[in-house]
Amino acid sequence: MQPSLFADLQDLRDTADDVPPFRTQLIKWIGNKQRYAEQIIAHFPKTYGTYFEPFIGSGGVMANLVPDRALGSDIFGPLIEIWQCLSDDPDRLKHWYAERYHEFHAGDPKDRYDMIRARYNAAPNGPDLLFLCRACYGGVVRFRKKDGLMSTPLGAHPVIKPEKFNKRVDMWVPRTAGARFERLDYLEAMARAAPGDLVYCDPPYAHSQSILYGAQAFRLEELMEAIADAKGRGVHVALSIDGTKKSGNTYCDIAYPDDLFENEHFVNIGRSMLRRFQMDGQTMEKEIVRDRLLLTY
Known part of the structure; x- marks a missing residue:
């Protein structure tokens, strides 16, 4: 049975095996794993200490996992500001959204959206x-390479009303109650993990455009070194990374040390939202994507 909206954290954990996956998004973010979180979590250790997610993004895996103790982090300040507000003052988060929703509907939607975007770009x-x-558009927050400004236009979909957003906030509060959120470089966040802890890494993908992340500088070789260091300390690390594209026929070869990962699994994540954005919403039947989930345990 689905737990009630106000079920406490322990209730959520006790009934975790009996409820459907939690797929109600709070924020939209490219690479969101919320729809596929149960496939990823199925390969997590049954027991662990603190859960770390150093590329927090939309937090979809954390919200399905409902960890006792967690650290969600990213170097992107505006994103972490949202998560910290959810944790510290959810009513204020609701106010933020309602205020801009009404601002958006106070005139021509495109003009109002452009005004809010310009304000953000002037002071993120x-x-x-x-x-x-x-x-x-498409929930794809895109940043221009030349100046770092957000450039995504207004989407064609209706923007959800404050009342519906408020319900989402209320659903997310108990699911993230065990977490704290900090603005950290992923290397600093991973260095905090202790033996028996679990780190789930969902970084920008090597075959994606860096402009979609607008945040932490990222080198795959550096991440692999951090994973090796964590493994050496007895930390469990799970890494989502490029797998296959184009209906599974194109294998994205990612270089990593032969002895770093103990297991590899594939997660079917459907059609790429990035490609849909690039193709202006055209049909995507041939763009099926499968992620690799690499495990150090």
Whole structure:
């Protein structure tokens, strides 16, 4: 039976095997794993200490896992500002969204969206990003290479009303109650993990455009070194990374040390939202994507 909206954290854990996957998004973010989180979590250790997610993004895996203790982090300040507000003052988060929703509907939607986006670009902040990520085209928050400014236009979909967003906040609060959120480089976050802890890495993919992440500088070789260091300390690490594209026929070869990972699994994540964005919404039947899930245990 699905737990009630106000079920406490222990209730959520006790009934975790009896409820359907949690797929109600709070924010939209490219690479969101929420729809496939149960496939990923099925390969996590049954017991672990603190859960770390150093590329927090939309937090979809954490919300399905409902960990006792967790650290969600990213170097992207506006994104972490949203997560910290959810944790510290969810009513304020609701106010942020409602205020911009009404601002958006006070005139021509495109003009109002452009105004909010221009304000964000002049001074990047969590409140504006919260609304923009829900209103922008395809939920793809894109940043221009030349100046780092968000450039995604307004989407064609209706923007959810504050009342519906408020319900989502109420659903997310108990699911992230065990977590704290900090603005950290992923290397610093991973260095905090102790023996028996679990780190889930979902970094920008090597075959994706870096402009979609607008945040932490990322080198695959550096991440592999951090994973090796964590494994050496007795930390469990799971890594989502490029797997196959184009209906599984193109294998994305990622270089990593032969003895770093003990197991490899594939997660079918459907059609690529990035490719849909690039193709202006054209049909995507031939663009099936499968992620690799690499495990150090």
